[in-house]
Ligand SMILES: Nc1ncnc2c1ncn2[C@@H]1O[C@H](COP(=O)(O)OP(=O)(O)OP(=O)(O)O)[C@@H](O)[C@H]1O
C-alpha cells in the first residue's frame with residue numbers, strides 16, 4: 001500500500017497551541033476579569049434558583065405555561081418537573097437551568113449588538129457570516145479545548161463553551177430581523193427627523209423583535225443541548241449525571257437524567273415560543 | 284405669493300460614482316446611453332422650479348419619470364448629485380446633520396404611497412411619532428395626536444393597530460401623522476394611488492377641504508392626470524427625469540408644449556378642469572332694483588334677451604325678471620319687485636363645469652356667478668357649459 005508521504009507534514013496544531021499560549025500569557029488578566037464576571041453571574045443565578053422553595057418553582061412554571069402557552073400546558077409542565085424531582089434530580093436540574101440561563105443572558109448581551117452591527121455594515125456581515133458558519137459546523141466538543149485553556153475546569157469554562165456554541169442563532173436572527181424591516185417604514189422615520197438611535201430603538205429593533213425572539217428560542221435550545229458536553233469539564237447538573245451513567249454503564253441513571261434534560265428543553269422551548277408569539281407584529 | 288421652495292438645476296444620478304457622470308449628463312447623453320455605457324441611472328436631469336407658499340404643486344409623469352426621486356430630494360432622502368434647493372431662502376444642501384434633523388422635524392412632513400406606518404405601533408403611537416422624536420412631552424404630544432386623529436376623521440380608532448384599518452384609513456393615519464407635526468410643507472408621494480377609486484375621491488376631497496383651511500405648501504405626486512388637475516394649482520409634467528412643462532391645468536390643456544403632454548391631456552375630462560371662472564362672462568346688461576319696468580323692458584329689447592338679472596346698488600343679486608312678466612306687469616300696473624323670480628341657479632367661481640352640467644340642463648336662464656357676499660360677478664350661458672364638454 002502506498003501511504004501518504006510522511007515528509008509532507010504541516011503541523012497546524014502546533015501553531016494553534018502557540019497562538020493560544022500567546023493569548024493566555026498576554027491576555028491572562030483579561031480572561032481573569034471575564035472569568036470573575038461570569039462566575040458572579042452564575043453563582044447568583046444558582047443561588048436564586050436554589051433559594052426558591054421547590055413548590056414555588058412549580059408555581060412559576062405553571063403560571064408561565066398558563067399565560068404563554070395554555071392552562072393545560074402549564075399544568076403538564078409542572079407535573080413534568082415533579083417527575084424530575086422524583087428521580088432525585090431537583091438540584092441537578094437547577095444547576096443545569098442556571099448554566100443555560102447564564103449562557104443565554106451572555107449570548108444576548110454579546111449577540112444582539114453583533115447582530116445589529118452586521119445589519120448596519122455589509123462589511124461586518126461578510127466577516128461574521130463565515131465565522132458563524134464555522135462555529136455552527138464545528139463539533140461542539142471542540143469548544144471545550146479553548147474553554148479549558150482559558151478558564152480551567154468548572155462552571156466558567158462551561159458557560160464559555162455553551163455560550164460560543166449557542167450564540168450564532170441570536171446573532172443571525174437579529175441581523176436578519178433588522179435587514180427585513182420595510183424600507184418605507186425606515187424612510188418614514190427618517191423623514192420625520194429621527195436620529196440614528198431613534199431609528200434603531202423605535203423602528204428597527206421593535207420590528208425585528210419577533211425574529212430576535214425566535215433567535216433567543218433557538219439559542220436557548222442549543223444551550224440546553226450543550227449541557228451534557230459541558231459536564232465533561234466539570235459542570236454539575238443533569239448533564240454530569242448522564243455522563244456518569246455512560247461511564248458506569250448505568251442505563252437507568254443515564255435515562256432518568258437524560259429524560260430530565262428533555263423535559264427542561266420542552267418546557268423552555270414552549271414557553272419561549274409562547275413569549276415570542278406575543279411579540280408577533282400583525283401584518 | 285412668496286416663494287417657499289426653489290429648486291435650481293437639480294440633477295440626481297444613481298450609481299457608484301454619480302459625480303463622474305455629471306459631465307456626460309450635462310452634455311445631453313440620453314438616459315439609455317448613460318445606463319448602457321456607465322451603469323448609472325439618471326433620476327433627474329437639470330430640474331428647476333419654484334413652489335409658492337400655500338400652493339398645491341403637482342408633479343406628474345409616467346412610471347420611472349423621476350417623480351419620487353425629485354420629491355425625495357426635497358427632504359434629502361435622496362442626496363442630489365448637483366444643484367441647489369432653497370427652502371425659505373436657505374440652501375438645504377448646506378445644512379449639517381443637526382440642521383437637517385431640525386429641518387425635517389419642523390419644516391416638512393411626508394406622506395407615503397404605501398403609508399409607511401410603523402406596524403408595531405398603534406394609530407396614536409404612529410401619529411405622535413414625529414412629536415416624539417422632537418422630544419415633545421408625552422402628555423402634550425398625545426393631546427396633539429388625538430386632535431390630529433380626530434381631524435382626520437378617525438376619532439375612536441386611536442388604539443387600533445394599523446393592520447386593523449382599511450387602506451383609506453391607514454392613509455388618513457399617514458396624513459394625521461404628517462399634520463400632527465404642523466409642518467409648513469407637505470410632501471405627498473402618490474398618497475392615494477394604492478386606494479380604491481371611490482375612497483380615493485373621498486381622500487382627494489378631504490385633502491382639498493383641509494388645504495382650504497390650513498393653507499400648507501403641498502408638493503403632490505401622481506401619475507393620474509385627472510387627480511393632478513383636480514387638486515393642483517400648478518402641475519409639472521416630467522418625462523425621463525426632465526420637467527417638460529409647468530403650468531396651471533388650463534395652461535397645460537390649452538397650450539401643451541409637447542406631444543407627450545398632449546397625449547396626457549387628451550383623455551382628460553375637460554369638464555373637471557374648467558371652472559365657472561373660466562367660462563363666465565362679465566355683463567353690463569343688468570337692471571337695478573330701483574329702476575322701473577320700462578327701463579328693464581328696454582334693456583332686454585335692445586340686447587335681444589328674454590330675461591335679465593336684477594341687482595341692488597352694490598351689485599348684489601336680487602333676482603331675475605323675464606320679458607313676458609315685464610310686459611304683463613306694465614299692463615297691470617305692478618312694480619318690478621312684484622315680478623322678481625328666484626328660480627335661477629347660482630354658483631361660485633370655483634365650481635367645476637362638471638358640477639354645473641345638471642344646473643345648466645335644468646334651467647332656461649343663464650347661471651349667475653356670485654361671491655360670498657352675493658355680489659354678481661358674471662354669468663354663464665347654458666350653451667358655454669354644454670359646449671365646453673366637447
Ligand atoms: N435607489 C435607486 N437606485 C437606482 N436607481 C433608482 C433608485 N431610485 C430610483 N431609481 C431610478 O430612477 C428613475 C426614476 O425613478 P422614480 O422612482 O423617481 O420614478 P417615479 O416617477 O417615481 O416612478 P413611479 O411612478 O413608478 O413611482 C428610474 O429609472 C429608477 O429606476
Ligand SMILES: [Mg+2]
Nearest residue numbers: 350351352472
Ligand atoms: Mg414613485
